[in-house]
Amino acid sequence: MTVMIKTESLTKVYDGVKAVDSVSLSVGGGEVFGFLGPNGAGKTTTIGMMVGLIEPSGGKCWIDDIDVTRKPLEAKRITGYLPDGVGFYANLSARQNLKYFSRFYGMTDTASDARITELLRRVGLDKVEKPVGGYSRGMKQRLGLAQALLNDPKYVFLDEPTNGLDPEGVIQFRNIIKEMAAEGRTVFFSSHVLNEVQQVCNTIGIISKGRIVAQGTPDEVRRMMRKDEHVTIKIKVIGTMPKLSDSRIVSADYVDGSAIITATEDIRDDISEQLYTSGIRIRELRLEEQTLEEVFLNTIYRGEKHEV
Incomplete structure (x- = not known):
């Protein structure tokens, strides 16, 4: 496995409190990596540092051998990011919003128009003309995914993408994530819902109170977190x-x-x-054997560190 995303002792301190504490992760090229943890565990802060939006208090992150802290703009050219609670200009349509964002990537009008048409069709918004202010949360999430894919990134970071979606919206997101993996993209997908991670991820990392407490394939994590040796x-x-x-x-x-x-x-x-x-x-x-759900619950309350 070629490691394409790597963090080393990534740390963020707010007012003397470590929101993220020495997080070290490795994600292989083409993987769908599930970043699992309860709300407030440090998932969003970790991703913010990995995509260059938050400056770390310590540690490093590399994407495609690019030091994100030292060269954030270079890293952004090959990454896409869907934050939890994505925002858009409410008075503009989906196409107009994406057209505006395409200018940050230096795309020509011809290239951006073709890419936007493709993406809106992919996320099921190509027939919607009304302003984004009238969108449901699920529609905004789908538009957020289109924005994250606008620059045709090799690496896609999704922060709680299915949070608050109805069952149909969740299934749509699962399918799109699987499609991205089939295209060879590396997907870093955070969630507090174990079932979502199990459905789409090859490898997982569990974070609790800012620290990585387990990582590996789902089977490896389940085995290593077994309560006893029997x-x-x-x-x-x-x-x-x-x-x-x-x-x-x-x-x-x-x-x-x-x-x-x-x-x-x-x-x-x-x-x-x-x-x-x-x-x-x-x-x-x-x-x-324990189910992965049992392991997850035991892990976040035990707070022990286990790595593969």
Whole structure:
């Protein structure tokens, strides 16, 4: 994996309080990275520093090997940003708003008109002519995404893009994020809603109280944040469940044709062999693991740091 977005000990202090505390992240090219955390965890401040809108109190951020703090304008040329609560000129239409913003990128009228037409069609606003002041929140979010993509960026930062949207709007955003990834764009997507992150992200980082407490793929995060070193194995057989003998079994509960085993490691292969040798037919033999949602809730309240 080629790292295309990287932060190193990124820190922001407000009035002596660390809103973001030594955040170090790595995001590979073409990934959809989910930045997950409760409201007030430091997500928006972190993204603000990463896109060059907030000056860090310490640490560094690189996008495509560009030091964002030292060369913010250069970084902005290859990034798009959708903030939480995007603002537009209420008396202008969607096209007029985007036309105004296109001037900041030095786009010619011909190039900007073609790009705006394409983007409005993509976000489903090409048939809407009324001023933006009459838009719903969902329509404004979609227009905000069009603005974020105006300069055809390689890197797109989305801060709580589905916050406050109806189910249809959420699905539309998911599909657009997947399309951006398919185009080879790198997407950095923050949310406090775990389900949204699970639907679209390859890798995730969990932030709590300004600190990264876990990062990796969803499966890696779930495994590393397991509460203890023991594993739970659920077994169902046809007929009577025999008592199992293995020094790695910590405890076992037997009920009719089933058992729940707590062991020091995954011993399913040995259990399967024992039962087969005894002539017992297995109906179910599986490892019970915490869901990512359980891990998320445990993580943000435990506040421990785990990295892959």
